Structures are given as C-alpha cells and as structure tokens.
Amino acid sequence: MRRTAPGADTAAALAQDQAALRWLRTRPGRRGLVVWADGHPDLLVDSAVIGEDDPVEVTTLAELGTALGTLVLALATFAAVRSANRSTQLAERSLLAAIRPLLVSSRLLDDDQKVGFVDDHWVTVKGGRATAEAEHEAVYLTISLRNVGTGLAILNGWRFFEERQLGVTPAPALDEFHRLTRDIYIAPQEIGFWQGAFRDPQEELFLRAQRAVTERTAFTIDLLYGDADGGQRVITRFSVLPLPDDDGWMTAVSRQWNVDRDDPR
Numbered sequence: 570m571r572r573t574a575p576g577a578d579t580a581a582a583l584a585q586d587q588a589a590l591r592w593l594r595t596r597p598g599r600r601g602l603v604v605w606a607d608g609h610p611d612l613l614v615d616s617a618v619i620g621e622d623d624p625v626e627v628t629t630l631a632e633l634g635t636a637l638g639t640l641v642l643a644l645a646t647f648a649a650v651r652s653a654n655r656s657t658q659l660a661e662r663s664l665l666a667a668i669r670p671l672l673v674s675s676r677l678l679d680d681d682q683k684v685g686f687v688d689d690h691w692v693t694v695k696g697g698r699a700t701a702e703a704e705h706e707a708v709y710l711t712i713s714l715r716n717v718g719t720g721l722a723i724l725n726g727w728r729f730f731e732e733r734q735l736g737v738t739p740a741p742a743l744d745e746f747h748r749l750t751r752d753i754y755i756a757p758q759e760i761g762f763w764q765g766a767f768r769d770p771q772e773e774l775f776l777r778a779q780r781a782v783t784e785r786t787a788f789t790i791d792l793l794y795g796d797a798d799g800g801q802r803v804i805t806r807f808s809v810l811p812l813p814d815d816d817g818w819m820t821a822v823s824r825q826w827n828v829d830r831d832d833p834r
Contacts, residue, residue: 607664668796670722672805674820675760684711687750694762699809699818703782706774708767712790712807712820716755720801724753726793727765731777733787733808740804740826746793759813765791785811793828802828 578802662728670696679696726746755761796804806824
C-alpha cells in the first residue's frame with residue numbers, strides 16, 4: 570500500500586497512516602510492506618509489518634539471513650577441514666607403517682653368516698644363534714637377526730648388560746648406548762647381523778663382558794635402530810643364553826620399546 574500525504578496537514582496524514590496499520594493487523598493474510606513518502610522526517614520509510622509485532626526493518630532481516638548463511642558455510646568448512654586432516658593423518662600413518670622395521674632373532678634354519686671385525690678377526694654366526702669370544706685385548710660379540718618389519722632397518726647403537734634382564738623394566742636411556750663405528754643395514758624380510766666389541770681392557774664393561782663370556786653366563790644386548798629416514802627408532806632387547814656342552818649361544822627377544830612413537834604398553 571503506497572500513499573502520499575498532503576504537506577499541509579501532517580497530523581491528519583499521520584492519523585490515516587495509523588488507521589491503515591490497524592486495518593492491516595486485523596486482516597489475516599494481508600500482511601505486507603507499508604511505505605510512506607510524505608516527506609515528514611518522523612514517519613516510517615520502507616518498513617515491514619510482521620505478524621502482530623512492531624515494525625521490523627527489512628535490512629535487519631537481510632542481515633539475519635546473511636549471518637545464518639555464513640554460519641552454515643562455517644560449519645561446512647569446519648567439517649571439510651576436519652575430514653581432510655583425518656585423511657592426512659591416516660595417509661601418514663600408512664606411509665610410516667610401510668617403512669617400519671622390526672628386528673628379532675633369526676630362525677634356526679636361516680643361513681650362516683660370516684662376520685668380520687676391523688682387526689681382521691672373523692666369526693661365523695648360525696641362524697638363531699650368537700657368538701661370544703673373549704681374548705686378552707678384545708671381546709667379540711655377534712647376533713644373527715631377522716627383520717620381520719616392512720621397512721629397511723639401520724642399526725646405530727647397542728648396550729651391554731652383564732646379567733639377563735627379566736621382568737618389567739624401564740626403557741634404557743639413549744646416552745647409555747655405544748655408537749656403532751659403521752651403520753648396519755638389514756632389508757625387510759631378510760636376515761642380517763649385529764656385531765660389537767670391547768677393546769679397552771681397563772674399561773669396566775670390558776671386564777664384565779669378558780667374565781660373562783669366559784664363565785658362560787647369560788647376558789643382555791639392547792639394540793637401537795630405526796628406519797631408512799632415521800625415524801621410528803626402536804630398542805629391542807636380546808637375551809644371550811649359553812647352550813649346554815659349550816655348544817655356542819642362543820638368543821631370544823625379551824622386550825621392545827618405541828623411541829619416537831607412543832609405546833603400546
């Protein structure tokens with residue numbers, strides 16, 4: 570409904586406007602846009618009548634619609650970003666699992682391996698076995714290994730303990746490991762070996778290793794290794810046990826710890 574009020578009688582025009590509003594409010598189904606264009610500064614301009622309430626500006630309705638649309642878009646964006654992050658995490662976990670090594674003792678039927686030390690000392694280690702030899706100036710240790718993981722294993726450290734470690738024990742500190750003088754690589758699903766030596770007769774660990782070998786008592790070797798990128802480091806504990814009748818040494822895995830990932834236990 571549109572009307573132009575005479576400028577000479579503003580009060581009368583206002584009274585007519587108010588009567589028109591009351592008439593619209595009493596007529597169901599005839600709500601709509603009521604506009605005045607009489608030039609009076611106090612009159613409503615471009616107003617809407619909603620239900621039985623006071624007039625509500627059309628711009629307010631537009632702003633509410635824009636805000637609602639923005640909220641819906643924000644929720645959709647949040648859901649899409651969360652789904653994308655989840656997909657990225659799953660892809661990363663799958664990639665890491667595909668290159669993760671895991672070392673255990675080799676099988677008894679695995680091939681013998683010939684291992685040489687830097688001083689031209691050579692030993693042969695059988696499948697599922699270890700070697701331990703003590704001399705006046707050196708103690709030589711080796712273990713036959715198998716990589717049952719899906720990624721290349723790179724050995725980079727080891728730790729000797731004179732006795733066999735049993736029960737639940739905390740993971741050894743990384744600063745307690747001896748750094749290998751060369752990296753040893755073991756391909757996935759293949760056999761390999763670890764080798765270590767003590768060469769200082771004045772060192773306490775040399776004397777302990779020499780005593781364990783000569784007296785043929787069990788001892789423990791902790792190996793530190795990781796994947797081809799140097800990540801996903803793992804510590805695997807091997808118990809080295811003497812066989813009866815001086816028939817060499819047997820190995821068994823007793824525990825493993827994750828260094829760069831959450832430990833499952």
